[in-house]
Amino acid sequence: xxxxxxxxxxxxxxxxxxxxxxxxxxxxxxxxxxxxxxxxxxxxxxxxxxxxxxxxxxxxxxxxxxxxxxxxxxxxxxxxxxxxxxxxxxxxxxxxxxxxxxxxxxxxxxxxxxxxxxxxxxxxxxxxxxxxxxxxxxxxxxxxxxxxxxxxxxxxxxxxxxxxxxxxxxxxxxxxxxxxxxxxxxxxxxxxxxxxxxxxxxxxxxxxxxxxxxxxxxxxxxxxxxxxxxxxxxxxxxxxxxxxxxxxxxxxxxxxxxxxxxxxxxxxxxxxxxxxxxxxxxxxxxxxxxxxxxxxxxxxxxxxxxxxxxxxxxxxxxxxxxxxxxxxxxxxxxxxxxxxxxxxxxxxxxxxxxxxxxxxxxxxxxxxxxxxxxxxxxxxxxxxxxxxxxxxxxxxxxxxxxxxxxxxxxxxxxxxxxxxxxxxxxxxxxxxxxxxxxxxxxxxxxxxxxxxxxx
Numbered sequence: 288x289x290x291x292x293x294x295x296x297x298x299x300x301x302x303x304x305x306x307x308x309x310x311x312x313x314x315x316x317x318x319x320x321x322x323x324x325x326x327x328x329x330x331x332x333x334x335x336x337x338x339x340x341x342x343x344x345x346x347x348x349x350x351x352x353x354x355x356x357x358x359x360x361x362x363x364x365x366x367x368x369x370x371x372x373x374x375x376x377x378x379x380x381x382x383x384x385x386x387x388x389x390x391x392x393x394x395x396x397x398x399x400x401x402x403x404x405x406x407x408x409x410x411x412x413x414x415x416x417x418x419x420x421x422x423x424x425x426x427x428x429x430x431x432x433x434x435x436x437x438x439x440x441x442x443x444x445x446x447x448x449x450x451x452x453x454x455x456x457x458x459x460x461x462x463x464x465x466x467x468x469x470x471x472x473x474x475x476x477x478x479x480x481x482x483x484x485x486x487x488x489x490x491x492x493x494x495x496x497x498x499x500x501x502x503x504x505x506x507x508x509x510x511x512x513x514x515x516x517x518x519x520x521x522x523x524x525x526x527x528x529x530x531x532x533x534x535x536x537x538x539x540x541x542x543x544x545x546x547x548x549x550x551x552x553x554x555x556x557x558x559x560x561x562x563x564x565x566x567x568x569x570x571x572x573x574x575x576x577x578x579x580x581x582x583x584x585x586x587x588x589x590x591x592x593x594x595x596x597x598x599x600x601x602x603x604x605x606x607x608x609x610x611x612x613x614x615x616x617x618x619x620x621x622x623x624x625x626x627x628x629x630x631x632x633x634x635x636x637x638x639x640x641x642x643x644x645x646x647x648x649x650x651x652x653x654x655x656x657x658x659x660x661x662x663x664x665x666x667x668x669x670x671x672x673x674x675x676x677x678x679x680x681x682x683x684x685x686x687x688x689x690x691x692x693x694x695x696x697x698x699x700x701x702x703x704x705x706x707x708x709x710x711x712x713x714x715x716x717x718x719x720x721x722x723x724x725x726x727x728x729x730x731x732x733x734x735x736x737x738x739x740x741x742x
Contacts (some may be wrong), residue, residue, distance in 0.1 A: 295320035296456025300365050300518045303459060304406075307354060307364040314350035314364030314408060318343055321366040321410055325457045331438055334451040335368055335458075336429035337378055337412035346408045353406070361525050363406030367460040370449050371412040371429075372419055373509075374493040375399055383417040383426030387497040396493020398462055398509055398526045405525040413448030413461065418496070420612065422472050422657075424448050425667055433664075434476060436714055440661040443473030449512050450477035460518055462526075464494055466507040467608065468657065468692030474512055474704035475717025476661035480734065481512040482519045485725045486699035488539075489523070490530035496614075504611040505632075506604075506696050516735040519703065523727065541725060544732035545650045550584030552733060555591055555645070557654035557721075561598045563690040565658040566678045572708035572716045573653065579740040593645040595638050597694065603638065604693035606631040635697055639724070642698045646723035651733050653718055656704055657691050658683065660714045695719065701727040703734040707741045 291311025292298045298306075306312045325335050343366070350364035374380050374392035381387040395403065403409065414424045414432040424447025425431035434442040435455040442451040446463030450473030453461055463470045465483040474481030489510060491503040511522035528539035546552045556577050558570055581587045610623050610631070623631065645652075659676045665685075674685035695702045701722050708716045722730035 292317070296324055297514075298459060299515050300362065300367065300460040300513065301515075301521050303365045304362055307350075308359055310354065314347040314354070315344070317364060317366050318347035318408060318410075321458060325410070328455050329452075329457060331433060332435055332451050332455055333430055333432050334413050334442075334448040334455065335411050336414045336448065337371060339375070339378060339409065339411045342377075343408050343410045350406055350408060360404075360406035361521060362402065362460075364408060365406065365460065366408045366410050367402070367458050367462075368410050368413050368449070368452055369399060369402070369462045370446050370464060371415045372445070372464060372494055373399055373412070373462065375409060375412065378412060380497050381426075381428055382419060382496050383415045383428060384497070385427045388428050390497035392493075394493070397490040397530045399493065401526045402462065402522075407460070410458065413446075413452050415446070415448060416444045418612075419445035419464070419469060421445065422468070423664060424451075425664070431664065434661050436478065437661065440663055440714070441476060443476035443661070445469040446473045446481075446512060450474055450479050450481070453477065453479045453512055453514055459514065460522055461512040462509065462522065463512050464491075464507060464509045465692070466504070466611065466696065467689055470510055470512060471656045471692060471702060471704040471717070471719050475656040475706070475715060478706045478715030478717070479512055479514055480516055480519055480706070481704040482510045482523060482727070482731065483695070483702040483704070484508050484510045484523065484527065484727055485701045488701075488725070488727065489526050492530060504614065505607055506611060506699075516703070516705070516731055516738065520731055523731075541728050543728055545726065545729045546732070549580065549733075549736040552580070552585040552651065553649045554580055554585055554587045555594075555649045555652045556587060556589045557594070557652050557694070558589070560690050560694070562601055563658050563687050564678050564683050565655050566660065568710045569655050569658065569660070569716055573655065573718060576653070576707050576718065576737065576740060580737065588649075591645065591648070593641070593648060595641040595645075597690070600638050600697055601690045601693050603631055603634040604697040605689070607635060607697070608693070639698045642700060643723065646726070650722070651730060652721040654694060654721065655691055656717045656719045657688050659688070660710055660716060695721045698724070700724055701730050703730040705734040705737065705741065
């Protein structure tokens with residue numbers, strides 16, 4: 288493409304930022320390459336469903352002017368998209384709900400403001416399922432997003448459009464959200480990287496259902512997706528930290544990675560869950576990874592009495608999750624009472640203490656993101672209880688797989704989703720690297736260090 292960027296579709300956000308700062312490429316050139324790529328490949332994928340190219344072109348021109356004046360910023364001139372669920376002033380935010388198709392945001396979400404302040408050029412928004420409540424990304428407003436690796440399969444959800452746009456080379460960077468695996472599962476299904484930050488690390492204001500301005504929900508986080516760990520770190524650096532009233536007094540200083548060398552890591556492998564089976568090809572990829580880590584000198588164990596009771600943890604997770612998802616829905620006679628909800632929060636606190644004790648003995652826990660790889664699209668009329676996955680030739684409950692993302696979500700822990708291989712059919716396999724609360728730099732560093740084994 289230019290001296291600085293030879294292939295837009297594979298270049299990273301940091302690489303683009305460096306080439307822009309060195310004046311080896313212009314922001315307008317990168318904008319044009321992004322638009323050309325989206326228009327060339329997105330038709331059958333249907334990831335970038337809200338396109339804001341006119342304003343993005345003007346933002347790219349402004350970035351070039353700033354660069355010419357000698358200004359620099361971490362993402363100055365870099366094109367990207369964000370998940371449809373984030374408010375971007377002047378664009379619709381629907382959450383895939385037909386009743387909200389005409390709702391237009393009046394101001395940017397906090398993370399959008401911070402990305403723009405870092406110089407990012409926002410091209411538009413990517414597809415989601417209705418109410419962000421599925422592991423596929425299809426809705427009555429924008430239709431269905433397909434996996435770039437196999438168009439008959441799901442790209443995951445709810446940040447499915449985000450991961451698909453990355454995997455297809457449309458953008459180098461994306462921003463999504465996660466309460467039930469919604470960053471991690473699309474990353475695994477599409478063969479890209481994602482980071483679920485520690486709860487509360489990245490402000491969620493502006494990532495609420497259309498018109499809602501109240502308190503952020505429990506468990507939910509917002510975080511980046513990219514094609515490299517370095518770009519996840521770059522995006523986290525410019526979006527993390529307190530906002531609004533808290534920003535008047537608090538400053539963020541995340542701990543450095545616990546280990547500087549892979550050989551020094553203490554790793555717990557978590558290959559199975561009592562409630563959710565795992566495909567043998569995913570097991571095999573985890574075993575191969577563990578052997579490589581051990582060969583590099585790291586300590587690897589496959590069990591620990593310090594691990595919380597996963598079945599009991601999942602019950603607590605579901606109680607809090609379903610309460611959070613009931614917000615704005617019709618009254619449910621089976622909903623938790625206020626006392627039962629507070630009891631669930633007490634249970635969450637106890638489980639968080641157990642994880643804190645475990646992370647005195649281990650640095651990271653490596654687990655499947657889900658028990659299956661990208662599955663064939665389900666008809667949207669088929670409810671979760673009626674869906675079945677095929678795992679090693681046997682039918683398995685779709686909904687029970689929530690247990691895997693719930694392991695870390697309940698305890699508010701950071702997770703970096705990383706590709707670790709492919710199936711015999713060429714579908715990506717991903718793992719989640721779980722770390723201690725606010726140990727985001729540790730999970731990111733570990734994922735970066737194992738890159739040579741998994742690329």
